[in-house]
Amino acid sequence: MKIKNGAEYIESLRKLKTRIYFKGKKIKDVTRNPATAPHVRAAAMTYALANKEKYTDLATAASHLTGRKISRFTHVHQNVEDLIKKIKLLRVLGQKTGTCFQRCVGLDGINAVYSVTYEIDEKYGTDYLERLKKWMIYIQDENLMVVGAMTDPKGDRSKGPSDQSDPDQYVHVVDRRPDGIVIRGAKLHMTGAVNSHEILVMPTTALNEQSKDYAVVCAIPIDDPGITLIFGRQTGDDRRDRLERIDVGKPKFGVVGGEALIAFENVFVPTERVFMDGEVDFTGSLVYRFAAHHRANYGACKTGLMDVLTGAVSYLAQIQGTAKASHIKDKVTEMIHLSETLYSSSIACSAEGVPTPSGAYLVDTMLANVCKQNVTRFHFEVSRLATDIAGGFLATMPSEYDLKSEDVGHLVKKYFSGVAGIPVEERIKIGRLIEAMTGGTAMVESMHGAGSPQAQRIMIFREGKLAEKIKLAKALAGIPSKKAEIKDSNY
Ligand code: SF4
Numbered sequence: 001m002k003i004k005n006g007a008e009y010i011e012s013l014r015k016l017k018t019r020i021y022f023k024g025k026k027i028k029d030v031t032r033n034p035a036t037a038p039h040v041r042a043a044a045m046t047y048a049l050a051n052k053e054k055y056t057d058l059a060t061a062a063s064h065l066t067g068r069k070i071s072r073f074t075h076v077h078q079n080v081e082d083l084i085k086k087i088k089l090l091r092v093l094g095q096k097t098g099t100c101f102q103r104c105v106g107l108d109g110i111n112a113v114y115s116v117t118y119e120i121d122e123k124y125g126t127d128y129l130e131r132l133k134k135w136m137i138y139i140q141d142e143n144l145m146v147v148g149a150m151t152d153p154k155g156d157r158s159k160g161p162s163d164q165s166d167p168d169q170y171v172h173v174v175d176r177r178p179d180g181i182v183i184r185g186a187k188l189h190m191t192g193a194v195n196s197h198e199i200l201v202m203p204t205t206a207l208n209e210q211s212k213d214y215a216v217v218c219a220i221p222i223d224d225p226g227i228t229l230i231f232g233r234q235t236g237d238d239r240r241d242r243l244e245r246i247d248v249g250k251p252k253f254g255v256v257g258g259e260a261l262i263a264f265e266n267v268f269v270p271t272e273r274v275f276m277d278g279e280v281d282f283t284g285s286l287v288y289r290f291a292a293h294h295r296a297n298y299g300a301c302k303t304g305l306m307d308v309l310t311g312a313v314s315y316l317a318q319i320q321g322t323a324k325a326s327h328i329k330d331k332v333t334e335m336i337h338l339s340e341t342l343y344s345s346s347i348a349c350s351a352e353g354v355p356t357p358s359g360a361y362l363v364d365t366m367l368a369n370v371c372k373q374n375v376t377r378f379h380f381e382v383s384r385l386a387t388d389i390a391g392g393f394l395a396t397m398p399s400e401y402d403l404k405s406e407d408v409g410h411l412v413k414k415y416f417s418g419v420a421g422i423p424v425e426e427r428i429k430i431g432r433l434i435e436a437m438t439g440g441t442a443m444v445e446s447m448h449g450a451g452s453p454q455a456q457r458i459m460i461f462r463e464g465k466l467a468e469k470i471k472l473a474k475a476l477a478g479i480p481s482k483k484a485e486i487k488d489s490n491y
């Protein structure tokens with residue numbers, strides 16, 4: 001692995017010429033800009049853990065392509081153990097950063113594309129998998145961060161890609177040359193894009209024959225001159241200056257992943273970096289496999305965040321003298337129960353993983369959808385309980401300016417104190433951490449990341465095997481089943 005640790009990862013980003021805009025201005029150094037630096041540090045943790053003896057087994061793997069030691073974030077899952085190790089790794093990273101560390105999107109993209117290119121090649125005699133393997137060996141040996149770019153802007157949602165009045169609402173091929181393709185369009189909400197090295201472009205939805213030009217998978221260096229990134233605003237990002245470090249709540253790491261719009265303005269992609277071009281019949285399984293892997297992750301990374309939140313409110317309750325109250329203990333118990341329940345579904349869908357024809361393992365897709373659906377509820381319930389335990393203080397805390405003011409600092413210290421012996425600054429720091437983890441942008445990712453709740457409900461219903469369940473009920477009720485009725489396509 002060429003990039004060996006967090007510091008080298010940060011240094012590698014400084015060498016790129018990525019075009020990033022934030023609040024109308026170009027970001028000169030993504031590793032130092034206060035808006036993006038926290039996300040860089042969160043992603044750097046994925047590099048740092050690989051060197052910590054306690055976590056090496058989780059954070060690294062042996063490449064099935066070269067046999068060399070690689071980051072697990074560049075690995076193709078070879079068995080159920082790999083799937084479970086990834087889940088354990090994500091929980092640890094969630095605990096250590098309290099935020100999204102971004103690197104899983106590329107990992108899930110690589111795994112989905114790997115299994116699907118194998119199947120495309122089988123059917124059409126193409127050589128996509130060989131191209132992908134060459135690119136992957138580069139990614140693995142260099143130890144690069146890849147942003148998995150799936151979500152298109154979609155324009156008018158009532159229309160498909162080829163019916164849009166603006167064809168660029170979905171990324172598509174605009175030109176084919178002997179040595180490659182040219183693509184145009186954009187991807188939205190791209191987690192970790194500003195601090196990645198490479199982009200793996202994938203279609204956002206299952207496509208039909210009319211949309212062949214939209215069925216494109218390819219890899220592009222993030223600092224290609226045809227690419228522009230616009231970094232999104234987050235709750236409290238104006239607080240990110242040196243003086244207001246306490247008010248940020250989590251000064252070292254970001255609130256969420258750090259999302260950006262990626263615009264592709266006639267970007268040339270050489271043939272060896274194209275992994276799908278027009279095979280619309282494989283777009284559905286590609287999107288679904290990617291989504292399943294990513295939905296499985298959410299029960300792990302978000303559990304890590306919920307662990308931090310549970311710790312934060314428990315300590316705040318100690319500071320405020322409420323820790324021994326039975327209703328507080330009961331709420332903390334509920335937070336732990338929900339966190340562990342969520343984690344169980346991440347482990348379960350990994351334990352039930354199966355090999356695809358390529359040999360790459362895929363999580364159990366039904367359980368992965370259930371896992372992500374639970375995130376959209378349990379993380380919110382845990383945040384609600386945390387807000388309940390913390391009290392209205394979360395919304396009324398004075399700023400760090402007042403805490404440190406010569407004129408009024410003594411009043412803040414006197415009237416925001418808790419039990420004797422704990423500095424008021426600790427109460428405010430923990431309060432700000434809880435505020436950052438429960439409010440605004442922080443929770444949106446748990447609702448919409450890896451697909452909005454409805455996306456999971458569609459798949460849960462589709463995979464629910466209702467016909468089989470009806471057959472079970474009929475058998476027990478003594479009602480004969482006709483063969484024709486027992487088809488899930490009836491639902
Ligand atoms: Fe990874 Fe979770 Fe962030 Fe997705 S939301 S990239 S799974 S840390």
Ligand code: FE
Binds near residue numbers: 100191445449450
């Ligand atoms: Fe995400």
